[in-house]
Amino acid sequence: MKSYSFCPICANRLEQAFIDGRERMFCPSCSWVHYVNPLPVAVAYTVNPKNELLVIRRAHEPAFNEWALPGGFLETGEEPHEGCLRELMEETSLMGKVDSLIGVYHRDVELYGSLLVVAYKVIVTNDAITINHELFEAGFYPPHLIPEIRIPLHLQIIQDAAKS
Ligand SMILES: [Zn+2]
Numbered sequence: 001m002k003s004y005s006f007c008p009i010c011a012n013r014l015e016q017a018f019i020d021g022r023e024r025m026f027c028p029s030c031s032w033v034h035y036v037n038p039l040p041v042a043v044a045y046t047v048n049p050k051n052e053l054l055v056i057r058r059a060h061e062p063a064f065n066e067w068a069l070p071g072g073f074l075e076t077g078e079e080p081h082e083g084c085l086r087e088l089m090e091e092t093s094l095m096g097k098v099d100s101l102i103g104v105y106h107r108d109v110e111l112y113g114s115l116l117v118v119a120y121k122v123i124v125t126n127d128a129i130t131i132n133h134e135l136f137e138a139g140f141y142p143p144h145l146i147p148e149i150r151i152p153l154h155l156q157i158i159q160d161a162a163k164s
Helices: 079-092 152-163
Strands: 016-018 022-024 038-048 053-059 071-073 096-107 113-123 137-139
Touching: 016 071, 038 079, 038 152, 053 079, 071 079, 079 113, 079 137, 096 152, 113 152
Parallel strands: 038 113
Antiparallel strands: 016 022, 038 053, 038 071, 053 137, 096 113
16 A cells, blocks of 8 residues: 655645554644545345355456455445445446345455455345446356355355354
8 A cells, every 4th residue: 555745735745643543644734644544345245036145256456356245445425235235236237135234344455455344245136147347257156156255354254144
């Protein structure tokens, strides 16, 4: 993760200081502080009426070409469950309904830094998929045929979904 060198408000050079319990970059001219907070992400653990799991193969970084659960960044002003269903719709054209919250997680990724991940169980009744440019493929799989998922967080979410 790259950090700011100059103030985005007044363009002064930033300095490092210990503020609110952490080393942070701040602007000595206008007092702007660079608070680095996690980015919120929603993930959709999506099942069809046969209880098959939706798994997608990613066509972008991070985890390029990896099998995964669909999801993405929340937009400003969006409820987490709305963002979850929007991402599912954008990536697969599936119209889902949130069934339950599976869990809330933190992880660090090189590309974006700190992420706060909210995972929902989503149910779809019509499972005809049209993928967008973010995916190579997507499909519903019964438990014994799910492609190998190697993203630790997504494995965790699948495990937690089984418990709930
Ligand atoms: Zn400034």
